[in-house]
Amino acid sequence: MNIDEVTLNFTPTSLLLLDIVLAFIMFGIAMGVSYRDFAVVLRSPRAMAVAIAAQFLLLPALTFLLTLALQVQASIALGLILVACCPPGNISQVLTHQARGNVALSVSMTAVGNALAIVLLPLNFALWGGLHPTGSEILRSVQLDPVEMLLKILLIIAIPFALGLLIGNRWPKPVARVQPWVRGISLVALLAFIVIALAGNWQFFIAFIGVILLAVFLHEAIALSLGWGLARVSGLASPERRAMAFEVGIRNAGLGLGLTFAFFDGLGGMAIVAGWWGIWDIVAGLILATLWARHSRRRAARASGSDAGGGTAPSSAPAESS
Template identity: 55%
Template sequence: MPIDDVVLNFSPGSLVTLNVVLAVIILGIALEVRPSDFRTVLRSPKAVVLGIAAQYLLLPAVTVGIALALQVPASIALGMILVACCPPGGISNVLTHRAHGDVALSASMTAVSNLVAIIVMPLNVAFWAALSPSTASLMRDFSLDRGGMLIQVLLIIGVPFAVGMPLARRFPGIINRLRPWVQRIGLVALLAFIVAGTASNLGPLREHLGTIFLVVLLHDAIALAVGYFSAAAVRLDEASRRAVTFEVGARNTGLGLGLTLTFFSGLGGMAMVAAWWGIWDILAGLLLAAWWRRRDARRAAAGEPREAAL
């Protein structure tokens, strides 16, 4: 069966569960945000503006080009565009830390990017999808409810931020102890949902798994490269380049999966791209962070300064 005709089956209860899990993940990010993160934006406006532009302009544009060049099925192409328009996930801060990157800059960009996504994401998906005839046709088939998507993104991102930031400011001691557990529970629950949902819908998707694996592998690698080289182009320091790399390369694909199931009836290609991205970008990010750490250690042992790593 063509992947554009495959529709994944999830119960209404499963969709509610996914939205709650996504809200918990965003809450974990919000609990880590401090007013000082926004002051970092004022101190390093070039880096933050570059990071936002790379995420919401450059990456979607490159993604459309990749989809057209590879001539992937329309549902996979639309899934790639949706992922590219998602805000960064909280894992980007962890990966930046492991890679010896600028964690303060990463946290600032994560906070700002997620808030920007509330307004920008629905518009961005509609705009970039309209540039390709195949994805534009799919968008017409599903008659995307931009207002509904805006409300859902607002509930999943805006409400956790509105709750989490005041709690972190009012009860710092308790929140510092609870935050790691909130973040771990959210991530594990999302991975469990992805694995269970994929397993229960594997039959009609089995013949397309190889294509989805290769497309996500290439797309994720290019997203990481877009982040690094766009930061290098404006001459940010190495630690900032690594932060921007993971802000652009680590997307909140759980949000993309939730939007796919809600507004695109669980379209197979879209859902599988978002689901596999959610797993692969963590693995790829950990591998890249480990490579950078080893490279830094070798340079330190040799008495060399840390230079551009790619």
């Protein structure tokens, strides 16, 4: 069985529902964004520059190299590249909060990242997909038009994001009460769609489970490590490093799945990679956030015990390193 020749079939109604869910997710994200969040570009230019470079320059490039190293089939390679080009996922702030990271910075990075992805996603995907030795053949066969993809992204990302931003800032108090429900419902709806998609095409998933699990596992590990590592090299503190790790590591794989159905007719490797990525990045993110939170609690307990013993930590004590 050649996964490059497999297509996952869904009815037009199902695909329309997926587009609505994706738009709803973006609407929910934007409802929690304040106009002031964009000012972080001026207040924290170093952090924002690192985040943008990691997400839109380094991650797609490293993903391209990963597909060459693993020698995966063309559709799997394109699926990994597409996910890498997608903007941050909608649970990055939840994971950052769980890990005791800088939530305000996370929100700002998500806002800026999604705004930039409107233009950079189709350009990045066309660039790296076009350079891939086997994936480029698929791109030529479907005659991918970056302008057409841009229009699709405008409908799924830009318009819902603009509406959510406008409504959230116009009526902040009532929106603050409903926004967690909007984000929660949209996330559950997306996960349900992904699970149904994988379950309905289980024979294809099982046939290629080994290479897909390995590729997605390594891809996620690279993305999380890239965010954290660049933040550390840049001299950012631990809360900022944790926020950066999730902003780079948690991608909007649901958007990648929607684009796969819209432009590639549900091509097997691309659809299964995007679907499994949407599940695994939540699992991996929760594991990492829990470990970081536990580490912070232990450090706080040790510091509290030291204070109770009659001493205080010296001012030169090193900052939390994870």
